[in-house]
Amino acid sequence: MTSAIANEAKAGKGKKAKAPTSDRSRSENRLALKLVALPLALMLLVTAFPMLRALYLSLFSYSLTAPDDRKFIGLDNYVTALTDSLFWKDTGNTVMIMIITVAFELVIGFAFAMVMHKVIFARGVIRTSILIPYGVITVVSGFAWQFAFSNTNGFVNSWLPFVGDDFNWFGQYHSSMIAIMASEIWKTTPFMSLLLLAGLAQVSEDMLEAAKVDGATWWQRLYKVILPNMRAAIMVAVLFRALDAYRIFDNIFVMTAGANGTESISFLTYRQVIEQFQLGIGSALSVLLFLSVLVVAFIIVKLFRVNLADARQEG
Amino acid sequence: MATIEMKNIVKKYGDGFPAVNDVSIDVADGEFLILVGPSGCGKSTLLRMIVGLEDITSGDMLIGGERVNDLAPRDRNLSMVFQNYALYPHLTVYENIAFPLRLAKWKDKDIDAKVREASKTLDLDEHLERKPANLSGGQRQRVAMGRAIVRDAKAFLFDEPLSNLDAKLRGQMRTEIARLQKKLGITTVYVTHDQTEAMTLGDRVAVMKRGILQQLATPRELYEQPVNLFVAGFIGSPPMNFLPATVENGEVTLPFGTFPLPADKAAKTEGKGLLMAGIRPEHFEDVSVIEEGKLDSTRTFAAHIDVREWLGDQQYAYVPYEAEAKVQDQLKELARESDSDSLRTQLVVSLDAASSAAEDSDTTLFIDTDKMHLFDPASGDNLTVGL
Amino acid sequence: MKNLKGNLGTILGCALILIWCLLPVAWIVSLSFKSQEAVTNGSPGFFPSSGGGAGWANYTKVLKDDQFRQSIINSIGISLIATLLSVILATLAAYAIARLEFRGKKFVLTTALVIAMFPVVSLVGPLFDMWRTLGIYNTWPGLIIPYMSFTLPLAIWTLSAFFREIPWEMEQAAQVDGATSWQAFRKVIVPLAAPGVFTAAILTFFFAWNDFVFGISLTSTDKARPIPAALSFFVGDDPFSRPASVLAAGAVVATIPIVVLVLFFQRKIVAGLTAGAVKG
Numbered sequence: 001m002t003s004a005i006a007n008e009a010k011a012g013k014g015k016k017a018k019a020p021t022s023d024r025s026r027s028e029n030r031l032a033l034k035l036v037a038l039p040l041a042l043m044l045l046v047t048a049f050p051m052l053r054a055l056y057l058s059l060f061s062y063s064l065t066a067p068d069d070r071k072f073i074g075l076d077n078y079v080t081a082l083t084d085s086l087f088w089k090d091t092g093n094t095v096m097i098m099i100i101t102v103a104f105e106l107v108i109g110f111a112f113a114m115v116m117h118k119v120i121f122a123r124g125v126i127r128t129s130i131l132i133p134y135g136v137i138t139v140v141s142g143f144a145w146q147f148a149f150s151n152t153n154g155f156v157n158s159w160l161p162f163v164g165d166d167f168n169w170f171g172q173y174h175s176s177m178i179a180i181m182a183s184e185i186w187k188t189t190p191f192m193s194l195l196l197l198a199g200l201a202q203v204s205e206d207m208l209e210a211a212k213v214d215g216a217t218w219w220q221r222l223y224k225v226i227l228p229n230m231r232a233a234i235m236v237a238v239l240f241r242a243l244d245a246y247r248i249f250d251n252i253f254v255m256t257a258g259a260n261g262t263e264s265i266s267f268l269t270y271r272q273v274i275e276q277f278q279l280g281i282g283s284a285l286s287v288l289l290f291l292s293v294l295v296v297a298f299i300i301v302k303l304f305r306v307n308l309a310d311a312r313q314e315g
Numbered sequence: 316m317a318t319i320e321m322k323n324i325v326k327k328y329g330d331g332f333p334a335v336n337d338v339s340i341d342v343a344d345g346e347f348l349i350l351v352g353p354s355g356c357g358k359s360t361l362l363r364m365i366v367g368l369e370d371i372t373s374g375d376m377l378i379g380g381e382r383v384n385d386l387a388p389r390d391r392n393l394s395m396v397f398q399n400y401a402l403y404p405h406l407t408v409y410e411n412i413a414f415p416l417r418l419a420k421w422k423d424k425d426i427d428a429k430v431r432e433a434s435k436t437l438d439l440d441e442h443l444e445r446k447p448a449n450l451s452g453g454q455r456q457r458v459a460m461g462r463a464i465v466r467d468a469k470a471f472l473f474d475e476p477l478s479n480l481d482a483k484l485r486g487q488m489r490t491e492i493a494r495l496q497k498k499l500g501i502t503t504v505y506v507t508h509d510q511t512e513a514m515t516l517g518d519r520v521a522v523m524k525r526g527i528l529q530q531l532a533t534p535r536e537l538y539e540q541p542v543n544l545f546v547a548g549f550i551g552s553p554p555m556n557f558l559p560a561t562v563e564n565g566e567v568t569l570p571f572g573t574f575p576l577p578a579d580k581a582a583k584t585e586g587k588g589l590l591m592a593g594i595r596p597e598h599f600e601d602v603s604v605i606e607e608g609k610l611d612s613t614r615t616f617a618a619h620i621d622v623r624e625w626l627g628d629q630q631y632a633y634v635p636y637e638a639e640a641k642v643q644d645q646l647k648e649l650a651r652e653s654d655s656d657s658l659r660t661q662l663v664v665s666l667d668a669a670s671s672a673a674e675d676s677d678t679t680l681f682i683d684t685d686k687m688h689l690f691d692p693a694s695g696d697n698l699t700v701g702l
Numbered sequence: 703m704k705n706l707k708g709n710l711g712t713i714l715g716c717a718l719i720l721i722w723c724l725l726p727v728a729w730i731v732s733l734s735f736k737s738q739e740a741v742t743n744g745s746p747g748f749f750p751s752s753g754g755g756a757g758w759a760n761y762t763k764v765l766k767d768d769q770f771r772q773s774i775i776n777s778i779g780i781s782l783i784a785t786l787l788s789v790i791l792a793t794l795a796a797y798a799i800a801r802l803e804f805r806g807k808k809f810v811l812t813t814a815l816v817i818a819m820f821p822v823v824s825l826v827g828p829l830f831d832m833w834r835t836l837g838i839y840n841t842w843p844g845l846i847i848p849y850m851s852f853t854l855p856l857a858i859w860t861l862s863a864f865f866r867e868i869p870w871e872m873e874q875a876a877q878v879d880g881a882t883s884w885q886a887f888r889k890v891i892v893p894l895a896a897p898g899v900f901t902a903a904i905l906t907f908f909f910a911w912n913d914f915v916f917g918i919s920l921t922s923t924d925k926a927r928p929i930p931a932a933l934s935f936f937v938g939d940d941p942f943s944r945p946a947s948v949l950a951a952g953a954v955v956a957t958i959p960i961v962v963l964v965l966f967f968q969r970k971i972v973a974g975l976t977a978g979a980v981k982g
Binding site: 112128134 | 716744794798804814816818827828830852854934949953956963968
């Protein structure tokens with residue numbers, strides 16, 4: 001309601017900006033454009049321009065090992081990629097990692113947020129420790145978990161009762177994926193919990209007390225009062241985290257290097273471009289990766305009806 | 316010090332809706348002018364156009380005879396007190412007050428003298444080194460005023476400066492502002508939605524509704540001679556009572572009875588069909604407290620009081636009555652326009668504190684039809700203005 | 703009784719959070735003290751076995767390693783420069799977004815949003831190609847530029863969220879008080895925004911410090927290679943078995959700046975991370 005009004009007011013002001021009537025609004029417009037020009041140019045230089053270039057290169061058979069053999073082949077690279085089962089398997093891996101990690105992060109992160117919301121003592125200690133996984137380099141997290149799951153030097157096998165002491169986690173697909181996701185979930189859950197905590201802080205105590213007086217149980221308060229009022233915060237957190245998870249690369253690179261079929265779509269693209277110098281097919285994969293992120297974003301926005309203005313911080 | 320002349324000022328936003336429509340007001344040098352109206356009436360927009368924070372769509376804004384439409388705020392040399400005071404939280408009280416002078420590159424010695432003077436006037440001496448966050452609402456308000464008076468601005472502008480204070484402090488600050496303005500004798504434009512502030516502070520009051528100036532007059536004139544239904548209903552608390560009325564043969568017929576009307580008022584309203592009568596609560600009285608012999612018995616009626624509010628020095632009594640749907644709708648519309656709610660058609664009467672009229676009982680009331688105004692229900696115009 | 707139970711639950715929850723956050727960190731610290739022989743022969747368990755401890759040996763080793771030392775210098779230099787430039791640019795842009803009305807504001811915001819979600823890997827191919835053409839492949843600027851581009855959205859959001867907290871009236875008051883737009887910005891907005899700018903800088907630094915994809919794709923030697931990439935390429939004396947404990951020591955060293963920042967500025971970091979997520 002309020003945001004609709006704010007948007008209207010904004011639209012009104014926006015129109016005003018199009019027809020500046022005094023020095024003030026004209027100079028305001030000029031100043032603003034001056035201020036955003038450089039950052040905008042920089043952002044586009046490193047994203048839009050290379051993306052267009054990738055689009056162009058993807059139409060060629062082009063390998064850096066034999067740059068002179070470059071030739072135009074139309075959409076053949078896309079056909080090659082899309083008919084290759086490896087592409088689909090890696091996409092499947094990526095989607096699976098995205099769904100599982102975000103689901104875990106959401107549930108655990110929410111539990112953490114509830115605890116942090118309640119806690120009155122040692123807030124500083126909790127806040128400090130929750131920020132450490134967020135700040136730790138992903139590569140370091142990958143190493144830590146890789147060694148933790150290692151059957152020669154790790155501790156996981158001896159701590160888990162249902163796993164033999166010499167079980168090799170990185171010997172097959174499923175256990176490798178578990179290890180990768182463990183590292184991913186460990187590192188990003190705290191971030192999720194901070195976002196959710198901020199959302200939780202927006203739910204007023206008065207409202208919860210009113211619900212209590214109205215006779216709502218703990219679960220009813222959670223489902224009927226807290227969660228609906230946190231919807232925007234949750235959706236924005238899910239959107240950001242899901243798209244982040246879809247780009248998973250560092251952990252796989254460090255922990256398995258794609259062995260046992262644990263490759264993600266980002267890893268496949270990287271391997272084609274940087275390791276094998278196949279710029280043509282690699283560019284096609286880059287374009288497909290970009291498109292698939294758009295699709296994922298679109299699905300999440302539509303499925304959960306995320307208000308993009310929330311994400312864009314308007315209103 | 317300067318005059319402020321607004322000539323046919325119009326402000327349109329992108330959607331074409333005029334937030335301020337053809338407003339012309341001349342503020343004399345040293346005058347205290349109030350802009351009052353319900354929320355969204357354009358009063359704040361008008362103030363912000365004076366100070367230069369909003370563009371003027373058309374019309375002329377003259378300050379001290381000079382057209383300032385295209386001048387930036389800093390070139391207009393006005394000072395303004397904002398609703399939330401807009402104190403700079405990173406600066407001490409001293410530096411907050413000194414801020415405009417520092418911008419104008421005054422010498423430290425002169426700044427110090429000016430700030431000390433302002434702080435003395437506003438009784439802020441002991442707070443000069445504190446940060447705004449550590450001040451109470453009233454103190455912040457005074458710092459904001461200090462920042463306004465420290466430079467020799469051409470005029471003061473106030474944007475609802477008291478609305479964030481509690482009722483008691485608001486009363487005190489109101490007096491303080493009035494005293495300061497008298498002392499400095501500086502042209503002042505003051506925006507408020509509170510009609511009490513408007514009545515008590517202003518030399519003249521401009522009442523606005525939906526971007527249009529309704530009436531510009533002294534507080535007394537607004538109260539006694541409102542030009543239309545809106546002004547009549549907006550000014551005064553509790554508000555003026557509005558009743559359906561017809562005037563015939565020098566007599567006015569109200570839902571409670573038929574009473575004689577002064578000849579001049581009757582002449583202007585006779586035979587015009589259904590009118591709206593406006594009569595203020597204090598123009599009723601309990602017959603039992605009126606001295607014998609002073610009572611005009613042709614102007615009394617029996618009323619059933621359902622609720623009575625005793626305030627010590629006076630009391631209010633509420634007398635519900637039935638009205639036709641058409642009248643009810645109009646009353647509702649009127650209430651909505653002035654930001655209030657009308658739940659039922661009722662008469663509010665102010666009785667002498669000595670009256671012993673009881674709740675849920677019948678009392679005989681006197682109605683002073685000399686003070687009654689009659690309005691055209693379609694246009695809202697006061698047909699008896701000046702009488 | 704009920705209160706006690708609730709408190710116990712909260713305490714238990716806190717303990718769980720602490721274990722979750724600190725256990726893997728404690729583990730990698732513990733691993734860094736295992737001796738190399740013990741690791742090569744297999745030394746399962748959380749703590750170094752008796753006799754399998756290495757003292758500070760792994761740390762001296764990693765700090766004496768030229769490649770690793772160079773990568774620390776690279777990471778610090780590149781991250782700091784990228785942070786500084788990015789925050790300066792973002793401050794200006796965020797001011798425009800939060801405070802001024804102008805055409806194309808939506809475009810800037812949307813661009814920032816899209817870039818924040820951009821699959822970084824899809825850019826390394828074309829950038830690899832472009833950077834080689836431009837001659838900035840395997841150089842500091844070759845990393846600083848992409849770091850800036852990818853930290854700008856984060857910094858712009860954080861900052862515009864902070865800038866919005868400063869009431870509009872403040873700046874208008876300054877203008878009425880006789881300030882130009884620039885003076886209003888410098889004298890009123892900058893001091894008020896400084897904490898936000900600082901927070902944005904920390905977050906930007908984290909991002910640059912953490913980057914891996916650009917670090918391995920746009921460098922080829924230790925001339926510009928940052929820590930994460932260097933760690934992943936770290937082989938040590940024996941190429942056939944990864945020197946886990948030395949690596950762990952390197953990882954701990956790479957984590958120290960982060961821990962220091964978190965310890966000192968945890969409050970600001972949390973405020974920055976959540977500023978964009980929830981509108982007040």
